[in-house]
Amino acid sequence: xxxxxxxxxxxxxxxxxxxxxxxxxxxxxxxxxxxxxxxxxxxxxxxxxxxxxxxxxxxxxxxxxxxxxxxxxxxxxxxxxxxxxxxxxxxxxxxxxxxxxxxxxxxxxxxxxxxxxxxxxxxxxxxxxxxxxxxxxxxxxxxxxxxxxxxxxxxx
Numbered sequence: 001x002x003x004x005x006x007x008x009x010x011x012x013x014x015x016x017x018x019x020x021x022x023x024x025x026x027x028x029x030x031x032x033x034x035x036x037x038x039x040x041x042x043x044x045x046x047x048x049x050x051x052x053x054x055x056x057x058x059x060x061x062x063x064x065x066x067x068x069x070x071x072x073x074x075x076x077x078x079x080x081x082x083x084x085x086x087x088x089x090x091x092x093x094x095x096x097x098x099x100x101x102x103x104x105x106x107x108x109x110x111x112x113x114x115x116x117x118x119x120x121x122x123x124x125x126x127x128x129x130x131x132x133x134x135x136x137x138x139x140x141x142x143x144x145x146x147x148x149x150x151x152x153x154x155x156x
Contacts, residue, residue: 004105005136011036011127012103016071016093019079024069024093026127033134034067034127035149038106039142040120042074042082042092046142050122051082053146054090064155066126071095071106073120105138124149 005011015025026034037054039047054061054068061068068090072079079092093100098120101107106123109116122142126135126149135152150156 004138005125005133007133007136009133009136011125011131011133012100013131014095014100014103016095016100017076019076019083019092019094021076024091027131029067029127030131031129032067033065033129034069035061035124036069036071036104036127037122037124038101038104038120039070039072039122042072042078043085046122047072048082048086050142050145051088051090051092052086055086055088057146057150058089060155061150064153066153067091069093071100073098073101110139126153 013027015023018024039050041047051070058068070090071093073096074094075096076094079094095101098107104125106121109118110121121138122140123138124140125133128134
């Protein structure tokens, strides 16, 4: 497993397919701050709460200069259903081979109901306009995370 990213590290570039079939690269967003969040599975309760919270905050995050990318191992077709079902406006990206998840240390051993399992580690990485890590949070809670992140970024 890759070491966790820390502030100042270069954020690993990626090229992933969105739920709309568009190709998105992190390097294509240089010059903007990007919130990259990793979640285990579309259409599950916690992931839905988190995606809806990011959608609800998207306009104010964008006004503060942030783009939001949600990444999971789900296929683009499932992500499209997720967007449709929950009225999501954030960009959802598919990482079915988990390469990007691994490069961000967002896939590996975690505790689930007291057992050690391998899976997606709910994580949020904020990348600055130069492509460096400005904030790295691992094992975040789905509920209340966006409000905490906004506070951590000084957005109230």
